[in-house]
Amino acid sequence: MTSTVPDTTSPAWRLRLTNGRNVLALGGDWIAQSGHIPEFPDKGLLDNKQEGALAFDTGDLGRWDSGLIAFLWDVKRAAAVAGLPLDGSTLPESARKLLGLLPAEIGEPGLSRSRGFRPFNWLGGKTLGMFAEIGVVSELLATTVNGGLRAVVAKAMIRGVDLFDNVRAAGPSALIIVSVVNFLIGAILAFVGAVQLRRFAADIFVANLVGLALVREMAAVMTAIVMAGRTGGAYAARIATMRGNEEIDALEVVGIPISDYLILPSVLALVFTMPLLYLYGCLVGMLGGFVVSISMLNITSLGFLHQTLDAIPFDQFVFGFTKTIAFAIMIGLTSCRIGLQAGRSAADVGTAATRAVVIGIVGVIAMDAVFAVLADVVGI
Amino acid sequence: MADPLLAPANKTPLLALRDVTLAFGPKIIQRDLSLDVRRGSIFAVMGGSGCGKSTVLKSMIGLLRPREGQFLIEGEDYWGGSEQRRTEIGRSRFGVLFQNAALWSAMTVGMNVALPMQMFTKLDDTTIRRLVMLKLGLVGMEHAVDLLPSELSGGMRKRAGLARALSLDPDILFFDEPSAGLDPITSSRLDDLILNLRDSLDATVVIVSHELPSLFAIADDGVFLDAQTKTAIAHGSPSALRDNCTDPQVRAFMQREHTSDSAAGKG
Ligand SMILES: Nc1ncnc2c1ncn2[C@@H]1O[C@H](COP(=O)(O)OP(=O)(O)OP(=O)(O)O)[C@@H](O)[C@H]1O
Ligand SMILES: [Mg+2]
Numbered sequence: 001m002t003s004t005v006p007d008t009t010s011p012a013w014r015l016r017l018t019n020g021r022n023v024l025a026l027g028g029d030w031i032a033q034s035g036h037i038p039e040f041p042d043k044g045l046l047d048n049k050q051e052g053a054l055a056f057d058t059g060d061l062g063r064w065d066s067g068l069i070a071f072l073w074d075v076k077r078a079a080a081v082a083g084l085p086l087d088g089s090t091l092p093e094s095a096r097k098l099l100g101l102l103p104a105e106i107g108e109p110g111l112s113r114s115r116g117f118r119p120f121n122w123l124g125g126k127t128l129g130m131f132a133e134i135g136v137v138s139e140l141l142a143t144t145v146n147g148g149l150r151a152v153v154a155k156a157m158i159r160g161v162d163l164f165d166n167v168r169a170a171g172p173s174a175l176i177i178v179s180v181v182n183f184l185i186g187a188i189l190a191f192v193g194a195v196q197l198r199r200f201a202a203d204i205f206v207a208n209l210v211g212l213a214l215v216r217e218m219a220a221v222m223t224a225i226v227m228a229g230r231t232g233g234a235y236a237a238r239i240a241t242m243r244g245n246e247e248i249d250a251l252e253v254v255g256i257p258i259s260d261y262l263i264l265p266s267v268l269a270l271v272f273t274m275p276l277l278y279l280y281g282c283l284v285g286m287l288g289g290f291v292v293s294i295s296m297l298n299i300t301s302l303g304f305l306h307q308t309l310d311a312i313p314f315d316q317f318v319f320g321f322t323k324t325i326a327f328a329i330m331i332g333l334t335s336c337r338i339g340l341q342a343g344r345s346a347a348d349v350g351t352a353a354t355r356a357v358v359i360g361i362v363g364v365i366a367m368d369a370v371f372a373v374l375a376d377v378v379g380i
Numbered sequence: 381m382a383d384p385l386l387a388p389a390n391k392t393p394l395l396a397l398r399d400v401t402l403a404f405g406p407k408i409i410q411r412d413l414s415l416d417v418r419r420g421s422i423f424a425v426m427g428g429s430g431c432g433k434s435t436v437l438k439s440m441i442g443l444l445r446p447r448e449g450q451f452l453i454e455g456e457d458y459w460g461g462s463e464q465r466r467t468e469i470g471r472s473r474f475g476v477l478f479q480n481a482a483l484w485s486a487m488t489v490g491m492n493v494a495l496p497m498q499m500f501t502k503l504d505d506t507t508i509r510r511l512v513m514l515k516l517g518l519v520g521m522e523h524a525v526d527l528l529p530s531e532l533s534g535g536m537r538k539r540a541g542l543a544r545a546l547s548l549d550p551d552i553l554f555f556d557e558p559s560a561g562l563d564p565i566t567s568s569r570l571d572d573l574i575l576n577l578r579d580s581l582d583a584t585v586v587i588v589s590h591e592l593p594s595l596f597a598i599a600d601d602g603v604f605l606d607a608q609t610k611t612a613i614a615h616g617s618p619s620a621l622r623d624n625c626t627d628p629q630v631r632a633f634m635q636r637e638h639t640s641d642s643a644a645g646k647g
Contacts, residue, residue, distance in 0.1 A: 032511055032549065035503045039510070065549055065581065070514045094579035098518065101573055106513070107523040244485070244530075344530040345485030 009062060010036050013071070015044070021052045022084070024075065027060030032067035040074035045082035053087035054079055061092075068095060073102050080104035133337075140333055143259040144267055158264050166269030170231045174277060177226055182281035185218050186210055186288030194296045203297040207307035210289030215312050219281035220320045221368055224327035227274055228360025232335035235266050236356030239339025240349040248340070258340070267332030274328040275321050282320070319380050323371050330367060331360045392455045394419040394584050395440065395552070400449030402435050409435045411610050413449070415603045422578060422585040424595050424602035424618055426633070431607035433588040434479055437554055440586065441476050442466045453552075471500055475550035479557050479588075481541035483529040489516065489540045490525035496547040515543040518573055520566070534561045542570070546577070553577070553585045559594050571597050592618070592636065604630050 008029040015024055022045070030037060045054065054075070061068075072091070076099060079086050088096040147158070193209040239262060242248050251258055286308060293299055335356035342352035393416035401411040409432040417423045425433045438444040440451060442458070451458045453473075458466060483492050493512045497503055503511070516522045519539040529537060538561055545553060558574070559567040571594050578585055589595055595602075595618040604614040604621060606629065614621055614630045622634035 032507075033501055033503070035501075035507055037507065037510070066511060066514055066546075069580075070510050073514060073517060092580075094576050097572065097576040098580055101520075101569065101576070102514075102517045103520070103522065106517070345528065347486035 008034055010034070011038060011067070011071075013038060013040070018057075022054045023057050024054060025057040025060070026068075027062070029062040030064040030068035030071065032065055032070065034067070037067040037070055040071055040078055042074075042078055042081065045075075045078045045084050053085040055087045056090045058090050058092070064092070064095065069098050069102075072099050076102065076104055077106070137333055137337055140259070140263065140337055141329070143257075144263055144333065147257075147260045147264045148268065158260050158268075162261070162265040163268060166265045167272055169234070170227070170269045171273030171277065174227065174230055174273070175280070177230065178223055178277050178281050179284045181222050181226055182214070182219055182285040183288035185222055186214060186285030186290075187292045188288075189213050189218070189285075190289035190292035190296075194293065198297065203293075203299055204303060204307050206289070206293050206297060206299070207304050208311035210293070211286060211308045211312045212316065214282050214285040214289070215316045215320050217320075217368070219285050220278050220323045220327065221364060223274060223277050223281045224324065224331065224364040225361050227270065227277070227328070228331045228335075228364055229357050231270060232331045232360040233353040233357045235332070235335040236339040236342070237349050237353040239336055240342035240352040243340065243342060244344040244346075244349065263333070263336045266336055267329060270328035270332040271325060275324045278320060278324040279317075282317075315380055319371075319375060323368065326367060326371075327364050330363050334359050334363060393417055393452075394454060395423075395586070396450075396452040397436075397440075398450045398452065400439065400446045400451065402432065402439055402444065403447045404435075404444075408447075408610060410605060410612075413603075413605075413612055415612065415615065417584060417586060418601065419584055420578065420582065421601045422574065422587060422599045424599035425586065425588045425605065426590075426595070426602055426618065426621075427605035428607055428633070429590075431605045432610075433605060434556055436605070437556055437586065437588060441474055441554055442470050471496075471548070473550055473552050475545035475548070475553045477538070477541045477545045477553075477555045477558055479560075481529075481537040483532075483537055483540055483544070485529050488526050488528055489521065489532070489543075492529070492540060493544045493547050496544070500548060511547075512543075515546045516540070518546070519543045520569065535563070535566065538562060539566075539570075542573075549581055551581060551583045553583050553587075555585065555587045555589075557588055557590065559589060559591045567591065567594060568597070570594075574598055592634065596622070604633070 008031055009027075011026070011028040011030045013024060013026050015022065017023070072095065076086060088099060091099070189210045190206055193206040194203070197203055197205050197209070239248070242262075248258060248262075251261060290301070290304055293304055294301055338352050338356045338359065342348045395417035397413050397415050400413045402409045402413070413436065415423075425436055427433055435444065439446050440458075445459055450460070453469060458469065461469075483489070484495070487495065490509075490512050493515050494508050497508045497511065501508075513522055513525065516525055519542050521536060521539050521543060524532060524536060524540065529540070532540060538558060542555070542558060545555070553574075555574070559570050562570060574585055574587070575598055577583055587595075587599065589599075599618050601617050602615070602621070603612045604625075604627075605611070606613045613627055614625050616625070618634065621630055625631055625634070
């Protein structure tokens, strides 16, 4: 600091007896950044049963900063253990004052919860948590449906602006990625079909394959996966951030129901946009199939169109459409739920987004399997 | 050694703003702002809520480039230098307490204080741990070393943020409302701490605060910003402003009156 000596001498201390008093002599430079700050032993003053306070001799003290304070704090605690008063009158004034701010003993450190790994606790907690989670999501579904119904009769606290913003963020801005994915899926289906069907001279049936696969499965599933990754993750992150900033608490205090204000617009936005995106995805996918078929196979474009229209009965569209709505509700609810239960740190927001995407995608595929079984039973 | 009388008399102020204009996009917050912060002083930035105090601080810690004017550190043009140079200055000299503490939420309080030391010094873990405990002990937070920021109260977060600002023993401290959210006892303890830090670290403190008692107790210089005219309307220490300033708005602020009352009283 203000010293003119550029190089440092290492810090040293010695406890000595002067006129029947304990005197702690400090010498050298006590600079924290040097990394050589000695420690004063906890019990270093216990066997020193001299009368009177512990005084300091700072005659040889050079430069100092928080390193000296750290050492003096050790001394202060050791003196407290030994029941010895301190006489800091010879210390530099600001050092004495800083020392005065420090406690004479370090309190029991409060331990953060959720430390360490206990496998059985973890497993039990997870299992219970899963059941609880099913309950909570069902309840959330119930309140959302309730809110949805009230919204229809204009009694829910849902604001048109929020819904509009959500719809815009979920729908139109997803058009490009939905187009790309479905176009390529259609093209890939056509490739696979073309290679196989050409062997049987059944080129024209590529149209059936592409059309049915898209309308029944691929357009619905691919659109849902895209939306789970894009919008589901965003919902979870947004709600988790709001929780971290106490925005959710503020909503609760004001009495605005989270289900109406946050969840309903989010879920509705997906319910409105995803079926439309599904239909759009079917079209773009067929276009992809069409391009590949026309260029690889011996089919006219008119023939392809005819064949496609013939191949897909209307109820296949209804099936895909219904599935998409179910996916939308599932993605919306689970991602909002994950956001709501997230912790409050920045890392928790990341975890919530990841979980929402993973659960959304797995959920879509699992639900699709259930739908496949159901469709088989019903005979669609 | 920390005796101000022995320090070389230095005519250039440590920090200086020269005709600075600050703006967010088209929105001007402060214009033609000039001020000098003397070495070793505790400099108060005062003014009503929303007048741009935090914004002025931001331009001094490298987060907001002034639209016009200069910010000088010991005569060196801070914003004129390279980004690397600014980072260098910030790391070696600045300690900042943000208005909302801005603790890193994924780390414990102890790790928050330790991180700058781990990144920028070669100290071993035991020494770092000792220094972390010391910094936390100074703000009365040593018991919370292993807690996460989300487990702290608002005032505790402030104090932890202060401990983190002290991590690298900086010599220029920027505190944005350090005592907001603290009880009067803790707040006056904090005043002591700031005074003692200034003396022991030879530090200079720029402090934004609304707490009049604490301003009168510690600040020895300052500036009063105004949201209407968008510039400084008074310079001087808080107690001088209270006693001598002729501007009715400043007097009202310093004497805790409504402007309407004081205007009526004068009229
Ligand atoms: N990132 C930003 N973008 C645009 N405007 C901003 C931004 N941050 C602050 N402002 C505006 O700048 C003005 C000053 O804000 P600032 O935070 O500096 O106020 P302050 O004096 O610190 O107030 P307080 O005492 O309430 O903390 C305000 O009018 C605010 O609306
Ligand atoms: Mg502010």
